[in-house]
Amino acid sequence: MQDLFTEDEQMLQESVRRFMRAEVEPLVPQMQAEGEPPRSLLKRMGDLGFLGTCFDGAYGGSGASLATQAIVSEETARVDAGFDLVLFADIMLFARAIAKHGTEAQKQKYLVPVLSGDRIGAMGITEPGGGSDALGIVTRGRQENGGWLVKGAKTFVTNAPTADFFLIIARTSDEESRIDGGTWFILDRGMEGLATGKPFNKMGMRSSPTGEIFLEDVRVGEEQVLGQVGRGFHMLMDSLDVERVMVGASTIGIAQACLDEAAAYAQERRVFGKAIREYQLIQEKIANMATGIEMSRTMLYRLLRAVERGEKVTREAAILKYYSSRMLTEVSAETVQIWGGAGQLEDNKTARLYRDGKHHEIGAGTNEIMKVLIAKETFKEMGYGRK
Ligand SMILES: Cc1cc2nc3c(=O)[nH]c(=O)nc-3n(C[C@H](O)[C@H](O)[C@H](O)COP(=O)(O)OP(=O)(O)OC[C@H]3O[C@@H](n4cnc5c(N)ncnc54)[C@H](O)[C@@H]3O)c2cc1C
Structure with missing residues (x-):
């Protein structure tokens, strides 16, 4: 390729x-x-x-x-x-x-x-009240004495326990349209009123610390505002497509590691007198894995070129994120299956791949949200308006 x-x-x-x-x-x-x-x-x-x-x-x-x-x-x-x-x-x-x-x-x-x-650095959007409804956040920023007071909490933030810098979004005014009235603030560790929690004990992605950010009237100047006041949610929506495409890269990397492990074990493991790679049921698994990975990889780099040309890829980014993360969940489960009992051992990489892979069906927009988006964008593309 x-x-x-x-x-x-x-x-x-x-x-x-x-x-x-x-x-x-x-x-x-x-x-x-x-x-x-x-x-x-x-x-x-x-x-x-x-x-x-x-x-x-x-x-x-x-x-x-x-x-x-x-x-x-x-x-x-x-x-x-x-x-x-x-x-x-x-x-x-x-x-x-x-x-x-x-x-x-x-x-x-x-x-x-x-x-x-x-x-x-870290970026906090998700709040204890939920992550899928990003516009429903309740963290507030209010203007006071030529600066801002930021109050609220973020959770499930990657790098929160260790980061030096935090980019967080807060609602700074209540507009009729929920997409208006959001503002990004850049915060430094050590600012008064900012604290982070202990790293969560996660089933996967254990090399990455994930946790909460607590914001108790953090006082910041205008120079800590990123971009235009009130445009924060628009900025967020504009960046989501690229982020979802990039999650595809990570997804394919994990799936490739699964295929590396699965193929090597199928070659080495002998059962009933021959290497298990000779059984067609094992070959079918390897074929399905290779197909899913190559389809996803081709779409990933095609989309990246489209983004580089400045094209909008909302529908396709959601398709890649949904398809490739589903593919990974299946590929990682089949890898454990090919490894048999050994696949259950924590000491083998297969267990880690299985645990890590699940994240990509959830982070950066769950697969349910991806499907909602794909359907919406598809109707739009086909010329059907909102009912
Ligand atoms: C390891 C890890 C790292 C993360 N890193 C970050 C980070 O760095 N920054 C950050 O801001 N967030 C981060 N997140 C949060 C992540 O983005 C959210 O977990 C995700 O958006 C889902 O939000 P939620 O967990 O609140 O689920 P909810 O929004 O509470 O959803 C619960 C369930 O309901 C479903 N659901 C919700 N709405 C609908 C609907 N309309 N139709 C059908 N089903 C629906 C969801 O798909 C899900 O299955 C991270 C999460 C994890 C696990």
Whole structure:
């Protein structure tokens, strides 16, 4: 499938793959046990230019295609999906928003240290009252003495327990249309009134710390507002398509790791006197896995090129997220099945892949929400108005 990539992208893929095998794979047991990657690993990736491949060179990026970020994500998730989730929140959610909407001062203060791997960012939308209804948030920002007071709580935020910087959305006015009246605030750890909770004990994605952010009248100046006051939900909706496409990269990375494990075991394991890969029921599983992965990967890079050309991909991004995450849930279950009893052992990677894979049917918009969106956009595309 090398025709998907330019020569530079192929070279990046090879060097990231080598780096992951040599420097990240040995750290996986430590990251799983500690629930977070070592800071030195982010710094190392920053030094190698792997964090900011698609960002502007003026802020420490390499100015390459968006597809390069997907290449890094796919290769990272193939080795440790939790670590990839840390990078997703840090780079695709936090850094990308600052790069797109930040002032020059905000980019210098927040984007540069994140792309160099010196600091970690997080983005909080989800609240204890729910995540699917993003416009239903109750965290409030109100103007006072030329600044803002932010009050509320966020939950299920990737990197919240460890992040240095937090990008959170609050409702700053009650408009008739719920999409209006949201505003983003950039907050620093250590600000008075800001606290984070303990990392959640999750079934998967254990290398990534997830938790709450508590905001008790956090006082910030106008310089902490990201983008236009009241336009926050519009900014959010504009960024969701790309984020969902990028979740596809992570999904495919985990599924590829499943296929790596499944094929190797099918080759090695002998039952009734021959390798299990010779049984057609096992071949069918491998065929289904390979088909799902290749269909998803082709769609992923096709969509990334469309995004690079500035095209709108709302419907297709939701299709990719829904299809590939479903595919991963099946692929990871079939991998455990091929491994038989050994697939049940925590010491084998298959168990981790099975636990990690489930996340992508939930995070960044659940599959139910993806299906609602796909149907809505399909009716729209076919010229049927709202009933
Ligand atoms: C490991 C992890 C990391 C995360 N990282 C972040 C992060 O960095 N930042 C952040 O802001 N959030 C993050 N999230 C939160 C995530 O985005 C939410 O969990 C997700 O959006 C779903 O929200 P919820 O959990 O509140 O489920 P709910 O919204 O309470 O939904 C519950 C169930 O109802 C279904 N449902 C809801 N509405 C409908 C409908 N209209 N039709 C049919 N079914 C419906 C849902 O699909 C789901 O099955 C993370 C979550 C996890 C698990």
